[in-house]
Amino acid sequence: MTAAQGALLYAALLWKLYQLVRAPRDVPLRMVTLCLACAAAAFPFGIAAGNVVQPDTGPMPLTYAQYALLALVVYMLVCFFLFAEGTSPRAVSAARRQGAVVVAALVVMTAAALTVPLDLPPEEYPAGNVAVFYLAANAYLGFGLASAFVGARRYARGAQPRLARGLLLASAGMVLMVLGTAVLLVVNGATWAGATVPAALFPAVTFTLLPGILLFIVGVSYPGVATRLAAARVWLQHLRMYHRLAPLWRELNAAFPEDALHRVPGPAWRDALNPFAMNRRYYRRVIECRDGLVRLSPYLPGDEPATDPVELAHRLRAALRSRAEGRAVRPRAVALAVPMSDALEDDVRELAALSRALRTA
Template sequence: MNSKVALLVVQGMILYPALLWKLYQLTRAPRDVARWMVTACLACFAASYPLGLLAGDVNQPDPGSIVPLLFQHIFLCGLVYSLACFFLFSALPVAQARRRAWQEAVPLGTAILVMAIDAVLMPDVPPAAYPRAGVSIFYLAADLYLTYGIASACFFARRYARGAAPDLARGLLVASLGFAFGAVGGATLIAVVLVHWVGATIPLLLVQATVFLVFPSAILLVVGLSYPGVATRLAAARVWRQHLRTYHQIGPLWTRLHQAFPEDALSRTPLTPWRDALSLRGVHRRYYRRVIECRDGLVRISPYLAHLDHDGSLADRLTEALRAHARSEPVPEKGMPVATPDGGGLDDDARALVTLSESLRAAPA
């Protein structure tokens, strides 16, 4: 497998999962214009990818079959236009962004028109026999627009990243690096096409440089545009994992209190023990319920705790208080704070309950 094929494989492995992810996000916010533009960008990229493979393993200015080559470059131009619209609708009022989008459509339409006319006038011969002027005009129309659009996107991305949220700013900076590579690669492609048009010999190093500039730029672009959503999901996954862990850590305390006060359960359909241990669904809901149920139980048992001597650990005294409740002893009048958290948040409360639950685990039932 040569380096170009390897880059193509990596590109495809990153591209299509990123497109599926953006489509999923779009279903959650169908009226978000900026998200539509990012999804359209990745969709154009995904559509151009198999067309480029269909055109053949070619490097500019050596063409492949003109029909798939034409549609490949139309989708690539659509990719760049979608990027421009993304930044416009993200940074400007809707009316102003719409006007700028129509203005940006003029160079896009011009480039597509030139490529389409050139493709129609191309003689029906093998690609190696295409006229040099026709091939050069086709690639120049595409490369000039792509370089202009990518350079503009690089400028917009870096400017927009200054006032964006941290995750979005990081993603935009990664994408802007991809744009910078792409703009330099586009300028190099323009030079290659011009050298070819005048009939001069193109240095092999220059041709290879375009490959190693354009392909990494595409990968950085996909990673940068996908980073904010992926970072958000990773953060959500960390919270989910912490809630699941805390839910099970509070288990010993909840079990004792639930046995004493089963009527305090917020759920009327409790999970069986094995499903409770293995279930990965509704973690946040079960976590909140368990913390609240533990607090309710501690409030109800606190008068018994206040009535006991304060010698010994809280776990031992809680065990003795639960025994007193089980013996149906009269409820003392006043209660006391139990397992007071350091902060005022629910997670602070959960940490205090975890400490009590862990110490209670070793206490006699």
């Protein structure tokens, strides 16, 4: 689970950095990117400190760096929901109050960490100092996560469905993390009081904090990933229809090369390797097919245009021959392969059916 957490964390950070480069003035996006950046910075400190179960600890400098960064993670998360609807004076004031709380927690953590003799091995650290350090850290983490949960549920009520689902997952993760920090506070308090900590509490921490972190990362990443998957489905659909229109487009382009929308193409290999060019090529091919059919329709034999794709394909063959011979049979253009509705998808399906029939005609 730790490996999965790290993989998801750094993947989410890279994605948010990419989005931030494209929208550097987006304050909520800046907050969530800073949140993930602090979490990514804290992750290796936790690994180096051994990720030991509290109330034990690893080397204090590493543990302090990890928890100080985690406190900033939670603060940035709270700020994200505060500024999600704009940087109003009320949101700025709330962010300052939340900042005062995290500063107070960091002061207590720093004081507790500085009073730990670093020449001692971690297992010989004074139990009281370690307990105070973790009490301050976990108290703020629990408070901040609870505040972020309230902000997430409030923001989700007016969000789009895709974002609302992501916030639901992130909220579930925050609930688990709040439960985990609550258990840790009990452990810290028992350690400070010199009481024996029940062994059953430690698995409870493991099976609330780690799944909670994973759920939170998945929830934060879900809206962007879902958007990219939807765009990928559209891209694949355009790719299929682009190739299905090829037989019709080749015939019409050969007959009317002057109607090509891209008169001066770049290197073919660069256009073929550019995945973002597919949508452009798809729409261009649809338009060129429609323009070509309009140009070819005066040469179409018969009194009425055919509606069956196979029959129309045979007439198009005859029209291409008439056009090559310069014999127009109609005084004006007529509509061919007309769809039942004005939707672009229906129009493309009619063209694709005609293209398939033309290939075998």
